[in-house]
Amino acid sequence: MKVFFVIPPSISRLDSYAYDAADKADVPRIWVGILYVAAALREKLAITPVIIDAPASGMGLEEIERLVAEEKPDIVAFSVLTFNLVACLRVAEAVKKVHHETVVCFGGWHPTLYPSETLGLGVVDYVVIGEGEETFCELVSALQSARKPDAQVLGNIKGIGFRDASGNAVITATRVPITKLDEIPFPAYDLIDLKRYSNILADSTENISILTTRGCPHACTFCDIRKSRYRYRSPEKVMEEIRYWHDKGIAEFYIQDDNFTINRKRAIELCRLIIDSGLKVRYKISSRVDHLDDELVGYLKRSGCHRINFGVESGSQRVLDYLQKGIKVEQIHQAFQLAKKHRISTFAYIMIGTPVETDEDYEHTARLISIVKPDHLHCSICTPMPETHLYRTLLKEGGISTDYWREFAVAPTAEFSTPFCNPLYSDEELRAMQNSIQKKFYLQPRVILNEVKRMRDLETVVKKARLAFKVLLG
Ligand code: B12
Numbered sequence: 001m002k003v004f005f006v007i008p009p010s011i012s013r014l015d016s017y018a019y020d021a022a023d024k025a026d027v028p029r030i031w032v033g034i035l036y037v038a039a040a041l042r043e044k045l046a047i048t049p050v051i052i053d054a055p056a057s058g059m060g061l062e063e064i065e066r067l068v069a070e071e072k073p074d075i076v077a078f079s080v081l082t083f084n085l086v087a088c089l090r091v092a093e094a095v096k097k098v099h100h101e102t103v104v105c106f107g108g109w110h111p112t113l114y115p116s117e118t119l120g121l122g123v124v125d126y127v128v129i130g131e132g133e134e135t136f137c138e139l140v141s142a143l144q145s146a147r148k149p150d151a152q153v154l155g156n157i158k159g160i161g162f163r164d165a166s167g168n169a170v171i172t173a174t175r176v177p178i179t180k181l182d183e184i185p186f187p188a189y190d191l192i193d194l195k196r197y198s199n200i201l202a203d204s205t206e207n208i209s210i211l212t213t214r215g216c217p218h219a220c221t222f223c224d225i226r227k228s229r230y231r232y233r234s235p236e237k238v239m240e241e242i243r244y245w246h247d248k249g250i251a252e253f254y255i256q257d258d259n260f261t262i263n264r265k266r267a268i269e270l271c272r273l274i275i276d277s278g279l280k281v282r283y284k285i286s287s288r289v290d291h292l293d294d295e296l297v298g299y300l301k302r303s304g305c306h307r308i309n310f311g312v313e314s315g316s317q318r319v320l321d322y323l324q325k326g327i328k329v330e331q332i333h334q335a336f337q338l339a340k341k342h343r344i345s346t347f348a349y350i351m352i353g354t355p356v357e358t359d360e361d362y363e364h365t366a367r368l369i370s371i372v373k374p375d376h377l378h379c380s381i382c383t384p385m386p387e388t389h390l391y392r393t394l395l396k397e398g399g400i401s402t403d404y405w406r407e408f409a410v411a412p413t414a415e416f417s418t419p420f421c422n423p424l425y426s427d428e429e430l431r432a433m434q435n436s437i438q439k440k441f442y443l444q445p446r447v448i449l450n451e452v453k454r455m456r457d458l459e460t461v462v463k464k465a466r467l468a469f470k471v472l473l474g
């Protein structure tokens, strides 16, 4: 059985709330979710899928079409965010055009949030809801037995959606999230060419993401992960993975957990294992500001952590409370001081334009940045994400008048632009505020000097110079 995973050529500018200039830096990112599913497929069903990453390989639609016509894959699968839905559909339609027998499967966040709407788009044969390691293998196994498995067989696979004989969407029972994370195979990084994914914010050319936890118990209203089951791998298993990649020549990692430090004891145990192993690895993490203390940060530093990404969001307590972030501004100051004390660089993610934000709140945020002095900064404009608590609340209370994400899910178009949600400022004003924060930050001599110091080769210099130019123009 031939299975292709396709990351489509990018076409949509739906992701408009991010900082545009930085977003145009054209740095392909690894889709770890796909690599996890690919690894499971290989281990459980002995099928080695082909990964076609168009942004990383520079492949266009025509080339993908040609490849599908030649290879005639049995299944073409996509990892679909609401934000790349249109791009995925364009490729799915092309696949069906050149080889109609190919089964099209959509997995990932978008079909998880809108399974029936996704099936209603016509070109999608199956959706996988939630984590794909077990579900996709069961689905592929059913497709191995019959090109069109009967509804009863499909109905027994938890966490999928399909269309019955009359064309109606059927969504099967919910599959519980995987608890035994130690049993999942490591992501199939060997199926991609790691050299294509050099990240200009990383310090070496080959670096990979490692996930040590899934889910988050916190309640931030703008986030899809809020209050989801928090699960983690044992420190020993994570160490085994670090050693595995290290033996293959990779010494830089991004621990991509939404929150690496929630379980303090476990985080320290892993740091200890890394230190005791004697391996010279470097890694970065993301952490909430309220899950750090002196001892933990000391361990992080000694085990090779060189950067902490913080979800700061705002310098205004009123805004933090509105977002149910569950942190105090004072804790933001403390976290940055701790990182500085241990000489770990910091990345602050901030967000302006929340529904309650005023000039005063914006000033608080600008002041906070000037005091905590992060080494890197990304400012986004608050955008209610599909089906988040924030989106649902605004819909219920009238801050949003129509369920525009569902409308988009039913009839997606490339022209759709993501609405902001602050009643005081126009989109242009929000953009101007975002640009001002971002430019003011990146034009500081200390920040420019830091960036220059970290440049490792001519290629990085060129990439960063291009990015800087866009920031200046942006
Ligand atoms: C890393 C990351 C990225 C990376 C890589 C994308 C990726 N999906 O890997 C990059 C930087 C490219 C990215 C970009 C964006 N992202 Co992002 N990203 C994440 C993040 C932090 C982690 C994803 C991850 O690796 N998870 C770990 C893996 C194991 O889980 P997973 O990807 O969900 O995959 C599992 C299942 O979903 C499923 N699955 C996934 N794909 C497939 C495919 C098939 C065929 C099957 C069967 C199953 C399956 O099985 C996997 C294994 O269990 C998530 C938050 C999160 N914690 O999930 C946000 C998240 C996915 N991103 C989000 C957003 C909004 C964006 C951006 C719009 C941000 C921006 N403005 O730039 C862009 C959109 C880019 C685009 N054009 O589409 C939202 C998506 C919301 C939505 N409704 O779509 C999330 C959920 C964050 C949030 N706001 O809460 N992102």
Ligand code: SF4
Residues within 6 Å of the ligand: 216, 217, 218, 219, 220, 223, 224, 225, 226, 227, 258, 259, 288, 311
């Ligand atoms: S923003 Fe971070 S801390 Fe808040 S719910 Fe999402 S993952 Fe958890």
